[in-house]
């Protein structure tokens with residue numbers, strides 16, 4: 001007779017931001033059943049944002065980016081099954097299979113597996129010295145290679161690429177940043193913000209090249225250069241790739257959960273499979289702040305708030321997910337804080353002078369405030385939240401008037 005597989009009342013797949021917060025919220029809501037977190041990485045849950053910021057810069061040791069110390073999990077009886085990858089989900093028998101051949105049963109499954117760094121889909125994209133940025137191991141590899149590198153090429157002018165470039169430029173490294181579109185942050189911000197960050201990077205010595213296509217990574221056994229589509233070879237001892245993620249949902253889709261780009265969830269983070277929730281980067285949901293469109297958000301806010309929604313639902317509290325999106329990025333001495341979603345905006349107002357390095361961009365859609373990007377401007381960020389939440393309609397001239405705090409601009413609901 002073989003032993004019955006282990007079974008947990010709640011099995012969380014993914015020991016990242018969402019997985020950790022799901023377990024925390026379950027215990028906060030007095031859930032008393034058994035909880036385990038299965039994580040592919042060897043570490044207990046840690047914060048991912050510092051991987052391209054303070055941790056990469058060597059300003060914070062790993063212990064300081066743990067979401068909670070090991071003792072926290074033990075005290076709350078949350079079992080950590082690290083170094084374990086889930087490869088299949090059997091929704092009928094309520095079991096998962098792991099890469100090392102084990103079976104684990106669940107009462108309810110919370111899928112919080114995030115995503116993998118999207119690989120470069122070009123010849124040489126998998127050579128040693130080509131480094132994506134998603135895990136501690138990635139950041140350690142990037143740090144080690146950067147130490148001896150003479151020139152580093154960063155592919156991708158999104159937040160992660162820009163943050164990595166800022167750390168390296170500050171450390172005195174020669175950095176070339178390649179972006180396929182005609183401005184950095186094109187997918188997430190308006191032109192004013194893009195041009196501001198582009199200028200900042202140039203001022204710090206980063207060779208920012210826009211509208212540049214990448215044809216191949218070249219090198220004998222290790223990357224030594226990036227061949228551009230126009231034929232030019234840009235030398236590189238290290239190539240950092242920040243071109244987005246692929247949501248880690250294959251086992252759920254193989255089990256016939258609804259989805260495609262991520263797994264689809266409802267307002268309580270339930271997938272179409274019975275007793276299976278999904279949260280965080282991998283969960284496609286209808287978002288009120290995207291006008292109800294189905295999107296995936298890749299942010300700590302979203303992972304944490306979805307985790308709380310799912311945990312509450314498991315505990316019998318029906319509070320739908322409708323948190324205001326927020327995000328931050330640190331580059332040089334600049335702290336960018338964003339609230340709302342600017343996608344689909346039809347007008348912008350710049351509040352303050354970018355030359356002062358403290359200003360905000362307000363995004364409007366149909367006259368309503370939908371988002372703010374605040375650079376070194378905490379007050380606008382804090383006060384702008386209510387405007388986004390209420391979809392306040394405020395005249396552009398008023399928004400641009402830095403003499404009037406945003407909290408005094410109630411506006412009319414649009």
Ligand SMILES: Cc1cc2nc3c(=O)[nH]c(=O)nc-3n(C[C@H](O)[C@H](O)[C@H](O)COP(=O)(O)OP(=O)(O)OC[C@H]3O[C@@H](n4cnc5c(N)ncnc54)[C@H](O)[C@@H]3O)c2cc1C
Pocket residue numbers: 013014015016017018019038039040041048049050051052084085086087112113114115133134135160248279280281282297298299300301303326327328329330
């Ligand atoms: C370098 C970097 C910088 C960032 N900066 C910011 C920032 O400044 N602000 C911000 O808001 N957000 C930032 N983000 C995004 C933020 O970190 C993510 O949105 C957040 O981590 C998502 O949480 P999650 O739980 O969905 O996924 P993750 O935190 O990625 O956790 C998923 C975990 O699941 C594991 N896993 C995957 N598949 C399996 C499997 N089959 N079996 C077992 N385990 C599995 C993964 O290994 C991983 O440990 C950054 C991300 C990166 C990579």
